[in-house]
Amino acid sequence: xxxxxxxxxxxxxxxxxxxxxxxxxxxxxxxxxxxxxxxxxxxxxxxxxxxxxxxxxxxxxxxxxxxxxxxxxxxxxxxxxxxxxxxxxxxxxxxxxxxxxxxxxxxxxxxxxx
Numbered sequence: 001x002x003x004x005x006x007x008x009x010x011x012x013x014x015x016x017x018x019x020x021x022x023x024x025x026x027x028x029x030x031x032x033x034x035x036x037x038x039x040x041x042x043x044x045x046x047x048x049x050x051x052x053x054x055x056x057x058x059x060x061x062x063x064x065x066x067x068x069x070x071x072x073x074x075x076x077x078x079x080x081x082x083x084x085x086x087x088x089x090x091x092x093x094x095x096x097x098x099x100x101x102x103x104x105x106x107x108x109x110x111x112x113x114x
Contacts, residue, residue: 001036001037001040006033006037009033010030010033010034013026013029013030013033014030017030
């Protein structure tokens with residue numbers, strides 16, 4: 001029950017109880033109203049706390065995923081750098097397939113010295 005609705009009912013019942021203090025039904029209704037409001041407020045409060053907990057868990061998961069992504073990114077950069085360092089020097093002309101082919105042709109050619 002919303003606070004506005006509760007206050008209207010409470011004020012009405014309090015007014016009736018002041019006029020009829022011996023009416024047990026009014027007192028019982030007033031007690032029931034307070035109990036229901038207490039249950040409602042407890043559920044609302046619990047719901048708010050659960051939402052805050054879920055939000056906190058989601059934020060923690062985002063931080064964890066962000067840290068993991070950064071770690072993976074750093075690992076990929078390191079591995080790429082390591083591969084670059086291991087890669088042979090491309091300035092060596094014998095690494096070029098055509099140059100290698102030409103070199104082999106020259107090596108196998110006897111130039112008429114047989």
